[in-house]
Amino acid sequence: MLRDDIKAATISSMKAGDKERTATLRLIGAKIKDRDIELRTSSKDVDDEALVIDVLQKMAKQRRESITMFEDGGRTELAAKEKGELAVIEEYLPSQLDEAATAAAIEAVKADIGADGMKDMGKVMAELKSRHGAELDMSKASGLVKAALS
Structure with a gap:
């Protein structure tokens, strides 16, 4: 499952000392937990895999928008940070149709x-x-x- 893959990747990146990747994976985990908490009060049953993919898609969309805004504003260092996060997020998204x-x-x-x-x-x-x-x-x-x- 995708959720387990993300948890395992977080642990391995912590062991490898990759701080940027670890921070992004922790952010993904936090967003997933936030969505779990939101759904506790909901009566809808949501497929876990679909929930994780939805969270990842929203995070990727936010990063793309931020990259555009930072590049338009001349903040290349912030755009580079967002690009790094986007790369990690996209690793766990299913491949997109052309x-x-x-x-x-x-x-x-x-x-x-x-x-x-x-x-x-x-x-x-x-x-x-x-x-x-x-x-x-x-x-x-x-x-x-x-x-x-x-």
Whole structure:
């Protein structure tokens, strides 16, 4: 399981003395624990693997946005730190579909649910997320769905 892999990697990076990697892995573990605490009061049952992947995707998105802002602001040292964290986070994310595979997935969903216009965008996005949620960047997919439906 992904959660166990992250815990094992944290221990091995601590033993190796890799402070930056250890800090990032501890941050991932803390975010996962935060989400566990949030879900204690929820009545929904969430697959553990899906929960960890969702946390990792959100962390990766935050890092990408921060990198862009830091680079635009001329703070290359902070951007480099965020890039290092992003690299560690992406090690545990499932591989993402490329643009051609994403377009093919969108076309398949469109055909399956009979989507023919922008009014069906929500349905297409929901079905895409249920089928390919872990392997798709939904923000990029949103633009491709708009283009496919217009």
